[in-house]
Amino acid sequence: MKLKLAILPGDGIGPxxxxxxxxxxxxxxxxxxxxxxxxxxxxxACAIDELGAxxxxxxxxxxxxxxxxLFGAIGDPKYDNNPKAPVxxxxxxxxxxxxxxxxxxxxxxxxxxxxLHKSPLRRELIEGADFVAIRELTGxxxxxxxxxxxxxxxxxxxCEYTRMEVERILKLGYEYAMKRNKKLTVVDxxxxxxxxxxWREVAQEMAPTYPxxxxxxxxxxxxxxxxxxxxxxxxxxxxxxxxxxxxTDEASVITGSLGLSPSASIGxxxxxxxxxxxxxxxAAGKNIANPVATILSAAMMFEYAFNLMxxxxxxxxxxxASLDAKVVTVDISTEKPYSTSEVGDWIAEWVAKN
Ligand SMILES: NC(=O)c1ccc[n+]([C@@H]2O[C@H](COP(=O)([O-])OP(=O)(O)OC[C@H]3O[C@@H](n4cnc5c(N)ncnc54)[C@H](O)[C@@H]3O)[C@@H](O)[C@H]2O)c1
Ligand SMILES: CC(C)[C@H](C(=O)O)[C@@H](O)C(=O)O
Ligand SMILES: [Mg+2]
Numbered sequence: 001m002k003l004k005l006a007i008l009p010g011d012g013i014g015p016x017x018x019x020x021x022x023x024x025x026x027x028x029x030x031x032x033x034x035x036x037x038x039x040x041x042x043x044x045a046c047a048i049d050e051l052g053a054x055x056x057x058x059x060x061x062x063x064x065x066x067x068x069x070l071f072g073a074i075g076d077p078k079y080d081n082n083p084k085a086p087v088x089x090x091x092x093x094x095x096x097x098x099x100x101x102x103x104x105x106x107x108x109x110x111x112x113x114x115x116l117h118k119s120p121l122r123r124e125l126i127e128g129a130d131f132v133a134i135r136e137l138t139g140x141x142x143x144x145x146x147x148x149x150x151x152x153x154x155x156x157x158x159c160e161y162t163r164m165e166v167e168r169i170l171k172l173g174y175e176y177a178m179k180r181n182k183k184l185t186v187v188d189x190x191x192x193x194x195x196x197x198x199w200r201e202v203a204q205e206m207a208p209t210y211p212x213x214x215x216x217x218x219x220x221x222x223x224x225x226x227x228x229x230x231x232x233x234x235x236x237x238x239x240x241x242x243x244x245x246x247x248t249d250e251a252s253v254i255t256g257s258l259g260l261s262p263s264a265s266i267g268x269x270x271x272x273x274x275x276x277x278x279x280x281x282x283a284a285g286k287n288i289a290n291p292v293a294t295i296l297s298a299a300m301m302f303e304y305a306f307n308l309m310x311x312x313x314x315x316x317x318x319x320x321a322s323l324d325a326k327v328v329t330v331d332i333s334t335e336k337p338y339s340t341s342e343v344g345d346w347i348a349e350w351v352a353k354n
Contacts, residue, residue, distance in 0.1 A: 002031075003029060003306060004269075005236040006066035007052075010060065011045045011089060013340075014072025014281025020291035021298045022072060024318070027348045028302065028311050039066075041307025043096065044074025044089035044279070051192050054092025060099055064269055068305035070298060071274035077281050097137050101268030103165070104172050105135040105244065106300075107261065107276055109231070109251040113321045118256030118332060121228060123196040126254050131234035132176060133251060135244025136169045137265055141194070142241050161195045161240065166202045172266070173238035174210045183235035185216045187223045187243055199240065220247070248276055257331045259290025260299035264304045273301040287339040290329040292319055295347060318350040 007022065009015040023036075041059040048054050072087040096102070099305030110130045116123050117327070140206050144158030170186070177184040186203045189198035200217060202273040209216040218226065220243045226233065227247060231254050239247065252258040258277045265272040282291045296319060303312035322328065327346045330337035338346070 001306060001308070002037065002067075004065070004067045004068045005301075006059075007038050007040045008043045008063075008069060008071045009040065010043055010072040010074040010078050012281045014044070014074065014279055016285075016287060016340050017275065017289055017291040017294040018072040019071065020340060020347070021294040023344050023348040024295050024351060025070070025162075025298050025301075026313060027351045028298075028315060028329040031351065032308070032311055033312075034308075034311075035086060043071075043092045045076035045079060048087055048089065049085065054087060054089050055095040055099070060096070061277070063096065063272075066270055068301050069270060069272040070294075070301060071096075071272050072294065073275065073277060073279040075279040075281070084307060094142060096272070098143065100265075100270055100272065101138065102265040102272055103136065103138045104169055104266040105137040106264045106266065106304075107135060107248045107251075108242070109133060109234075109248070109254055111191065111255055112260070112320065112323050114275070114320075115256040115260075115332065119196070119254055121231075123253060125229070126231055128352060129254055130230040131231065132236050133244060133248050134173050134176065134236065134238045134267050135181055135248065136165065136222060136238075136240050137244075138241075139165045140241035147249075159178045159193065159195045159240075159242075161198055163198065163202060167197050167206070169199040169238060170199075170203055170206055173207065173236055174213055177213045177236040178210065181235040182213045184210075184213050185218050185223070185234055185237045187218050187220050187237055187239035187247070189220050189243075190217070191219060194254045195240070216306065223247060226339070228253060252276065256288055258293070259329065259331050260292050260296070262293050262295075262300055264297070264300040266304065271301075273297040273305070287341055288337070289340050290331050290345050291340050292322075292329075295319060295344070314354065315347075315349055317354070318347045321350050321354075322347050334352050 009018040036249040180309035190196040190200040299312040299315035
């Protein structure tokens with residue numbers, strides 16, 4: 001099969017982790033006789049520096065013409081620490097999501113048997129935890145009207161959802177639940193927010209269409225607690241943009257490190273595969289960041305964008321083998337940590353040999 005990819009490394013640790021994922025992608029493509037075609041493009045702070053925009057038109061065109069996009073991370077402290085910056089790297093990510101129609105961000109939360117001791121949570125609570133968080137990605141407060149009034153002394157961000165946006169993401173949630181353990185948890189703040197009440201209303205209307213699925217409603221504050229107290233009670237969780245952002249960083253504590261959490265952003269025009277973490281600027285250029293989230297995002301790319309399940313599976317097996325063999329970065333083991341590139345090499349070699 002021909003695999004045409006757009007590769008967007010981004011900022012900070014982005015280029016280092018994308019290098020490792022690409023080592024693995026190349027080995028998998030060669031092993032299964034796929035024709036791999038890929039091109040790199042700028043996004044984030046590096047794109048602002050070089051081309052004056054965080055998601056330049058040339059990058060968008062490349063993404064539109066690709067079968068799938070592999071994305072690293074964006075963000076730079078020079079913008080994080082300047083609330084008055086007129087243009088920001090994060091705007092590039094949001095614009096990419098909007099322009100590619102990436103309405104659903106699938107964030108699996110699965111524990112790794114050899115890392116159960118790494119989580120601050122008790123083993124018996126997390127052993128066997130396996131759920132999927134589906135985060136709405138192109139609506140809500142991220143994309144509502146925002147601004148200042150009263151001479152800049154009052155600021156506002158509007159949270160808005162249309163029925164169509166809610167139906168679309170809930171439908172995906174139900175389809176996931178049907179393929180899994182038939183339980184859907186709709187997370188909202190319907191006791192306070194009107195936008196959440198629309199979510200709950202639409203979910204209540206849709207639930208009878210999926211009689212085999214148990215629909216559960218949970219307020220987001222409660223969900224934040226239950227995710228880490230009883231993670232095994234979740235099967236598929238669906239929620240709005242910002243709640244999903246926050247809850248899934250929290251959920252990474254179950255697996256042991258934010259550096260292990262991959263995602264797939266399913267789109268109308270193409271799909272983007274990206275770790276859930278950011279550009280981790282403190283680690284940039286040090287060859288210490290965990291590349292596994294990005295490597296597992298590449299596994300999701302084979303599975304979701306190309307329906308190549310064996311290719312995804314071998315990457316997952318290689319990652320499991322690396323964790324079993326303790327070939328891990330410093331966030332997992334401070335005893336004998338491996339570098340980012342050593343972990344990438346080990347996983348790529350394992351795929352080649354097995
Ligand atoms: N999708 C994205 O591109 C994305 C996501 C989140 C944050 N950001 C941006 O990244 C920058 C830094 O944000 P932040 O510090 O809040 O979040 P971050 O996710 O970059 O890092 C938070 C912490 O998580 C850990 N971590 C993250 N990635 C890791 C990895 N691969 N290996 C090991 N440990 C890892 C580190 O302890 C780090 O201090 C900001 O500019 C922010 O806007 C971008
Ligand atoms: C950088 C930021 C815009 C982004 C988000 O909030 O969606 C990030 O945190 C993520 O999870 O991809
Ligand atoms: Mg986030």
